[in-house]
Amino acid sequence: MTVTADFAISLDGCIAGTGVTVDNPGGDGAEPLFEWIHNLASWRERQGMTGGEENRDSELMREWFDATGAVVMGRTMYDTGEDFWGDNPPFRTPVFVLTHRPRPTLVKEGGTIFTFVTDGIHSALARAKAAAGDRNVDIAGGASTVRQYLGAGLVDELQLHVVPALLGDGLRLFDGTGTARRRVEQIRVVDTPLATHLKYRFVK
Template sequence: MTKVTAQLSVSVDGFYAGPQHTGDGDWMDSAESAAFFRVTRWVTDAMAWRERQGFTGGERDVNSDVVAESFTSAGAYVMGRRMADGGEVPWGEEPPFRAPVFVVTHRPRERLLRQGGTSFTYVTDGVASAVEQARAVAGGKNVAVAGGGSLVRQVLKAGLLDELELHVVPVVLGTGLRLFDADLDLGEKEGIELMPTRVIPTPQVTHIRYAVTGRAALVLDDRGSGGGPTTTRDV
């Protein structure tokens, strides 16, 4: 069964990149880039990622297996325009996706065909439409929300995400682009409930997969009210 999935590498304090680079200058020299490459170092070191990019070397380990699994399970992708524009040149004529990619954007563009089975379709009528179009061509595999973080939040906010995998890297960044932000529009007494389904710890990163169970009210329970078991501590 096709699921809508997303995954992102984040620091312990929840950032997936440094402060957004909006001025002149090379993005590769920016604070945004430095933090992004710190939290994705485990990916670029993985043999499965390097092979998919046409590079040699890399580590064949658990992290590489996680990368390989993510490529194998995806039948189509949904992507933000900033990521698509930024990757167009580095990815070259044979991008690593090898599947249809649907780019959420406000700026129309003709469909872009690349070698190896990758195509980029630019969707201007919203994230729900992009997910629906991706699901239609995924061939029973997953629809992978490739990012960035703003797009992952949009899909989560719309209630379209079935599974979220966070790759938590043991570093504290302190500032930058945060995955979870106020634009989820949660009520004061509302949360989005997640259920852990898999945890894989490694020295470089901890992979935590969650099933997204949806929005729910935050209900005060009766612990400490005398209505049930309580725990006391002598001071």
């Protein structure tokens, strides 16, 4: 089993813009980070839509979806996505939400089950691993949650989809994680007109 983190990221290291709120989940000026994904066939399938482009970008997205057996996310990501996802969220797996505010488990359509975990990142990860079977656990975000897992050395593989855009300001993935002291090895580089897809493994 592998613990992964997978993000679209700008050239200046941002995974979201400024001013992230429930009504503005990507933050101000973050459209270039995500607009390349919206017409991919694999992404549209996960949103319950048909059509879209079948290309290398779509293949990589489908590979990530298919390999993921459970997801960990922070409460901010859940709160900003809840209304957008609706009754049929795209995860199709158990999702463990880190929070200080207890809430009953929510069972949604398509196999998504939201469980709210109040006793920290290690507990959430252990529960996600138990639920994932022989598939991966993905640390989905937001930035604060991913930084905690990176800083604790709990992420095995990191995939970055580097979008040719500069946000200027926003939520930077590696701020304050201590990851500069960790060694990584490159697994794969795939360059397409939409993004450069970089995959790394952390050396234990």
